[in-house]
Amino acid sequence: xxxxxxxxxRRGPRTQAGAHPVDLADGLEHAHGLDRVIRTMSVAVQRxxxxxxxxxxxxxxxxxxxxxPPLTDVPMGCWISVGVLDLLPGNRRAAQALVATGxxxxxxxxLTGLAxxxxxxxxxxxxxxxxxxxxxxxxxxxxxxxxARTRGRDGTGRVLGYAGLTALLAxxxxxxxxxxxxxxxxxxxxQVAHLVPLGWHDLCSESELPEGWPVQxxxxxxxLFVLRDGDEIHVLTDRCSHLAGPLHQxxxxxxxxxxxxxxxxxxxxxxxxxxxxxxxxxxxxQPSFESRVLEDGTVQVRPVG
Ligand code: FES
Numbered sequence: 001x002x003x004x005x006x007x008x009x010r011r012g013p014r015t016q017a018g019a020h021p022v023d024l025a026d027g028l029e030h031a032h033g034l035d036r037v038i039r040t041m042s043v044a045v046q047r048x049x050x051x052x053x054x055x056x057x058x059x060x061x062x063x064x065x066x067x068x069p070p071l072t073d074v075p076m077g078c079w080i081s082v083g084v085l086d087l088l089p090g091n092r093r094a095a096q097a098l099v100a101t102g103x104x105x106x107x108x109x110x111l112t113g114l115a116x117x118x119x120x121x122x123x124x125x126x127x128x129x130x131x132x133x134x135x136x137x138x139x140x141x142x143x144x145x146x147x148a149r150t151r152g153r154d155g156t157g158r159v160l161g162y163a164g165l166t167a168l169l170a171x172x173x174x175x176x177x178x179x180x181x182x183x184x185x186x187x188x189x190x191q192v193a194h195l196v197p198l199g200w201h202d203l204c205s206e207s208e209l210p211e212g213w214p215v216q217x218x219x220x221x222x223x224l225f226v227l228r229d230g231d232e233i234h235v236l237t238d239r240c241s242h243l244a245g246p247l248h249q250x251x252x253x254x255x256x257x258x259x260x261x262x263x264x265x266x267x268x269x270x271x272x273x274x275x276x277x278x279x280x281x282x283x284x285x286q287p288s289f290e291s292r293v294l295e296d297g298t299v300q301v302r303p304v305g
């Protein structure tokens with residue numbers, strides 16, 4: 001039978017730019033016209049940036065936070081300061097030095113951003129691409145501003161600087177949208193401390209856990225990754241801290257000294273013993289649980305405080 005809806009209560013996302021900047025950013029999330037470029041660029045970045053210490057450093061694995069957002073402070077701080085200095089007399093050399101410092105800092109900032117961007121969801125990548133185009137335009141304008149200043153054409157240097165600042169602020173706004181509306185870079189693992197009461201909780205029977213093969217089990221509101229390895233039972237939250245991929249569908253690698261799970265979505269690798277990050281793009285530890293087996297074979301878990 002062919003049934004048609006008589007009333008529709010939910011609308012799809014708005015794709016038209018509205019009166020507020022956030023409407024424009026929301027619209028970018030659904031700008032499918034960018035997808036071809038995004039696909040080509042993502043593949044190129046992933047082929048160039050092979051898993052290893054350099055890629056991990058660009059993501060910020062070693063520091064436990066994404067490296068890109070704090071690095072953006074340097075060029076933004078320098079170039080906003082240039083905008084202030086250019087309003088005041090007698091700051092020619094200081095302004096020139098800050099333009100140059102911002103340009104030097106833009107290189108690692110762009111590289112870290114590119115590394116993170118290649119492993120985002122498509123909606124995030126659409127906003128991220130326009131963010132990169134805005135900040136890239138700002139960098140080009142500040143480069144031209146620097147050249148003009150070194151040749152003594154300070155007036156042109158100032159005009160180019162303010163044009164660069166406009167592009168920079170637009171890019172910064174989209175960066176905020178990525179971080180706070182789309183949660184790129186935030187941990188997507190379940191917030192165990194708020195969802196699981198303290199103490200031991202029954203989870204399942206030990207006999208239903210296959211040896212060396214991860215399974216998913218539910219504990220109240222959250223899903224858990226459970227892996228039986230001989231006498232040990234490793235338990236982590238199942239939603240990957242990077243972008244919530246299902247860890248129980250991941251690959252188990254390593255030996256029992258350092259058994260790890262590789263997320264099926266973007267390859268983040270976590271130690272199953274404590275959830276610590278071995279390889280990015282994830283930078284946040286996967287929340288882990290202590291486990292014990294009662295005499296009747298019941299597996300109990302409790303959050304690691
Ligand atoms: S969701 Fe991206 S690595 Fe797990």
